[in-house]
Amino acid sequence: MTVPVSKFTAQRSLHPMGFGSRRPTGVPLVNASHWAARFAWAREHRHRSVEDLKRVAVSDESRFQREAEHMPSGS
Numbered sequence: 001m002t003v004p005v006s007k008f009t010a011q012r013s014l015h016p017m018g019f020g021s022r023r024p025t026g027v028p029l030v031n032a033s034h035w036a037a038r039f040a041w042a043r044e045h046r047h048r049s050v051e052d053l054k055r056v057a058v059s060d061e062s063r064f065q066r067e068a069e070h071m072p073s074g075s
Helices: 007-017 032-044 050-054
Strands: none
Touching: none
């Protein structure tokens, strides 16, 4: 069964859960020199063992955060 829901009802329901609307920030695209630098780094480190890789901190470099993480408590 499909129930029609207005845009504003959805927003009111999602906002308390920490999902707010934000415009995405501009992120530069990877250009040829960035690609070459990443490729060179990967070639230099391709012989690392699994034990070496277990000690590496990995970041996906995402630039988004839930709004609720930055809201003062009680808001």
